[in-house]
Amino acid sequence: xxxxxxxxxxxxxxxxxxxxxxxxxxxxxxxxxxxxxxxxxxxxxxxxxxxxxxxxxxxxxxxxxxxxxxxxxxxxxxxxxxxxxxxxxxxxxxxxxxxxxxxxxxxxxxxxxxxxxxxxxxxxxxxxxxxxxxxxxxxxxxxxxxxxxxxxxxxxxxxxxxxxxxxxxxxxxxxxxxxxxxxxxxxxxxxxxxxxxxxxxxxxxxxxxxxxxxxxxxxxxxxxxxxxxxxxxxxxxxxxxxxxxxxxxxxxxxxxxxxxxxxxxxxxxxxxxxxxxxxxxxxxxxxxxxxxxxxxxxxxxxxxxxx
Amino acid sequence: xxxxxxxxxxxxxxxxxxxxxxxxxxxxxxxxxxxxxxxxxxxxxxxxxxxxxxxxxxxxxxxxxxxxxxxxxxxxxxxxxxxxxxxxxxxxxxxxxxxxxxxxxxxxxxxxxxxxxxxxxxxxxxxxxxxxxxxxxxxxxxxxxxxxxxxxxxxxxxxxxxxxxxxxxxxxxxxxxxxxxxxxxxxxxxxxxxxxxxxxxxxxxxxxxxxxxxxxxxxxxxxxxxxxxxxxxxxxxxxxxxxxxxxxxxxxxxxxxxxxxxxxxxxxxxxxxxxxxxxxxxxxxxxxxxxxxxxxxxxxxxxxxxx
Numbered sequence: 201x202x203x204x205x206x207x208x209x210x211x212x213x214x215x216x217x218x219x220x221x222x223x224x225x226x227x228x229x230x231x232x233x234x235x236x237x238x239x240x241x242x243x244x245x246x247x248x249x250x251x252x253x254x255x256x257x258x259x260x261x262x263x264x265x266x267x268x269x270x271x272x273x274x275x276x277x278x279x280x281x282x283x284x285x286x287x288x289x290x291x292x293x294x295x296x297x298x299x300x301x302x303x304x305x306x307x308x309x310x311x312x313x314x315x316x317x318x319x320x321x322x323x324x325x326x327x328x329x330x331x332x333x334x335x336x337x338x339x340x341x342x343x344x345x346x347x348x349x350x351x352x353x354x355x356x357x358x359x360x361x362x363x364x365x366x367x368x369x370x371x372x373x374x375x376x377x378x379x380x381x382x383x384x385x386x387x388x389x390x391x392x393x394x395x396x397x398x399x400x401x402x403x404x405x406x407x408x409x410x411x412x413x414x415x416x417x418x419x420x421x422x423x424x425x426x427x428x429x430x431x432x433x434x435x436x437x438x439x440x441x442x443x444x445x446x447x448x449x450x451x452x453x454x455x456x457x458x459x460x461x462x463x464x465x466x467x468x469x470x471x472x473x474x475x476x477x478x479x480x481x482x483x484x485x486x487x488x489x490x491x492x493x494x495x496x497x498x499x500x501x502x503x504x505x506x507x
Numbered sequence: 508x509x510x511x512x513x514x515x516x517x518x519x520x521x522x523x524x525x526x527x528x529x530x531x532x533x534x535x536x537x538x539x540x541x542x543x544x545x546x547x548x549x550x551x552x553x554x555x556x557x558x559x560x561x562x563x564x565x566x567x568x569x570x571x572x573x574x575x576x577x578x579x580x581x582x583x584x585x586x587x588x589x590x591x592x593x594x595x596x597x598x599x600x601x602x603x604x605x606x607x608x609x610x611x612x613x614x615x616x617x618x619x620x621x622x623x624x625x626x627x628x629x630x631x632x633x634x635x636x637x638x639x640x641x642x643x644x645x646x647x648x649x650x651x652x653x654x655x656x657x658x659x660x661x662x663x664x665x666x667x668x669x670x671x672x673x674x675x676x677x678x679x680x681x682x683x684x685x686x687x688x689x690x691x692x693x694x695x696x697x698x699x700x701x702x703x704x705x706x707x708x709x710x711x712x713x714x715x716x717x718x719x720x721x722x723x724x725x726x727x728x729x730x731x732x733x734x735x736x737x738x739x740x741x742x743x744x745x746x747x748x749x750x751x752x753x754x755x756x757x758x759x760x761x762x763x764x765x766x767x768x769x770x771x772x773x774x775x776x777x778x779x780x781x782x783x784x785x786x787x788x789x790x791x792x793x794x795x796x797x798x799x800x801x802x803x804x805x806x807x808x809x810x811x812x813x814x
Contacts, residue, residue, distance in 0.1 A: 383759065385769040387776045441763055448755035456748055462692040469694045473781040
């Protein structure tokens, strides 16, 4: 029997290749929760009295985050926790995810708020995809959904009085985004896509408590905790370049364990080095919806005009 | 017939995917030479009276560089050009490369200087590899060869009175090195691996005039100019991680033409942003050989001690 290198007693079931540690189930679960606590502390993500809205899609990452934050929140009686979900309107997919999200919220005693694209924009994502496909546009469903969901999350978080939005981006997401920014030559986006996004007027600050946890370990956490989550992928294909970058980083990590953390640390150093050099962003009010934007019309309204 | 988009007259034989240009042979060759001229100007690589030592291995990159610089040098009567070659001592490989290098130098009327590992260090690379393999060391032949060749190049360049060393690193090499530095978390190496390496006492400044030219276009240049070069790869296997990174970047470029240039531009911006933040390097004299080093003993002497 291979023993857990943390407790030295129970049988190990999982080897963390990049560190050489071997874990029993109990010590593994604790290691994930400890990692999230230390990430929160490192980036000063929360105040003791924050009203935290967790962006819950119904997938493994967001539901694991909700479970972990619900646990941590018990130690902070003045803080409060909500779940917020955006219903993009993807028939046969999002409805199931929302039901699963609600079920988790109920079992945790966390209030759940939902806002749909249909309510906010007048269209479901399915409506939008039909129209963009008919128009022959080169834009993908993801490019619409990303912008519209981001705005919807901010709207819903503001409505429920949240002082922070916690999103479930994991280490893999962060590393992919960093490499994508480099591939796009968009290095000044690097400081704006960090673990704790600085406050900007009109935008609820965002934090990413899972940003230092490997995706596969978040998945393992969800399975071991018996969290029910939606396993089906979104029917609209993902972004081609991100998929290529994901595959390539996974291949590197497989051959050279620890690569993802090394890239993450490079991203941190580069973020720190260039944050003062990034062009200052001046936010205006969107002439259509009044929400903050760098242009005259926000990206969401701009996309909606072109449907 | 598809016409060359530059001259509009001759038949195109090559499409540059990232720019959409199509080239006839003549315009393609000129485009490469113009690119090298503009890279030299952009980074102020040379003075009008430099004594330039081109590091020539005998491969496609270094011989193309030698041919292009020989052409450019004709416009600078006070400048002079030499070829310098390090003979690592790799039986059945390097000897052929040196013969090819000498032949090219002769046809161009460029003086050729050679220094061997055996003369400088007392061992050929073959000797060293035998010893490290026998000792069970995890170090690869490349890790020895890289350090020892770098020092040997500096020694030989100093001996021939060169004021610059021109190496034939191409765009692919530069982009791979940048990504490798990120993967290693070594971001402060990024400013020290740029196109024009700042002067440091005791080290001949290095420049990389091909650093903005795609590897495949350098290869094409060599073939079209009828340059004879060594085509066999080095018998000692390359570095595993660099090979993985090379393959992954090539795959991305294939799917998304222009990716390499975008990564290159990100590297430039990051280099610019962090160069003042890099720890200042203080060079000492190696206690064994007297050459400049950041430690007490230079890397080369350190490796040689452990053979």
